[in-house]
Amino acid sequence: MIELHTWFTPNGRKISIMLEECGLPYTVHPVNLGKDEQLDPEFLKISPNNKIPAIVDTDNNLSLMESGAILLYLAEKSGKLAPTDEAGRWKMAEWLMFQMASVGPMFGQVHVFRRYGKGENAGATERYDKECRRIYGVMDKRLADNEYFLGGGYSIVDIAIFPWVARWNWQEVDLTEFPNVLRWLKLLAARPAVRTGWNIPENDQPLPIPGEGEFA
Numbered sequence: 612m613i614e615l616h617t618w619f620t621p622n623g624r625k626i627s628i629m630l631e632e633c634g635l636p637y638t639v640h641p642v643n644l645g646k647d648e649q650l651d652p653e654f655l656k657i658s659p660n661n662k663i664p665a666i667v668d669t670d671n672n673l674s675l676m677e678s679g680a681i682l683l684y685l686a687e688k689s690g691k692l693a694p695t696d697e698a699g700r701w702k703m704a705e706w707l708m709f710q711m712a713s714v715g716p717m718f719g720q721v722h723v724f725r726r727y728g729k730g731e732n733a734g735a736t737e738r739y740d741k742e743c744r745r746i747y748g749v750m751d752k753r754l755a756d757n758e759y760f761l762g763g764g765y766s767i768v769d770i771a772i773f774p775w776v777a778r779w780n781w782q783e784v785d786l787t788e789f790p791n792v793l794r795w796l797k798l799l800a801a802r803p804a805v806r807t808g809w810n811i812p813e814n815d816q817p818l819p820i821p822g823e824g825e826f827a
């Protein structure tokens with residue numbers, strides 16, 4: 612049984628979506644970031660960097676922080692959503708690192724400066740907007756030649772990137788400028804597991820899909 616410690620943020624949603632997709636049994640332990648529950652000494656024992664998501668696998672008592680590591684673990688445990696051939700596994704490592712090092716940190720800064728900071732720091736807003744749009748361009752090019760991020764099909768890489776792109780409205784990005792990303796976003800948003808995972812822990816932040824309205 613997987614114990615999932617999470618909140619309804621892009622990094623948290625990666626893992627609830629993965630658990631819904633791979634079918635492993637799990638329980639949800641909400642960590643309310645608005646109440647600083649990520650700083651609770653009990654939580655720090657499983658997530659020393661005081662961030663969600665984190666998991667405990669009660670089958671072997673292993674605890675893990677860092678969403679990329681958790682996705683790899685769950686893929687291996689379930690035998691799902693990761694390529695098994697050598698080249699495919701390295702492409703998975705490559706694009707997963709791209710998500711962890713570029714998409715997450717840079718889009719996160721856009722959310723801070725554009726949404727929460729209301730554009731008050733013009734220099735930072737411009738810097739991260741520019742980098743965010745550059746990254747959208749990289750993803751659009753990749754998805755022009757591939758239905759999903761990996762040639763072998765739907766994988767943990769798509770799951771890692773999806774919750775960040777699904778916040779295109781917070782980033783004030785016009786997705787019609789990135790038509791391949793838009794196609795891919797709609798493809799993933801149509802998956803029942805993605806919609807269920809988006810709403811864990813239950814929240815009032817619907818999933819906005821351009822041209823298709825919002826889904827809870």
Ligand SMILES: N[C@@H](CCC(=O)N[C@@H](CS)C(=O)NCC(=O)O)C(=O)O
Nearest residue numbers: 620621622661662663664677678679
């Ligand atoms: N690299 C980490 C980042 C995790 C992260 O930034 N989590 C945020 C929510 S999306 C968090 O817990 N923030 C609380 C804090 O920084 O105190 C991962 O991918 O798991």
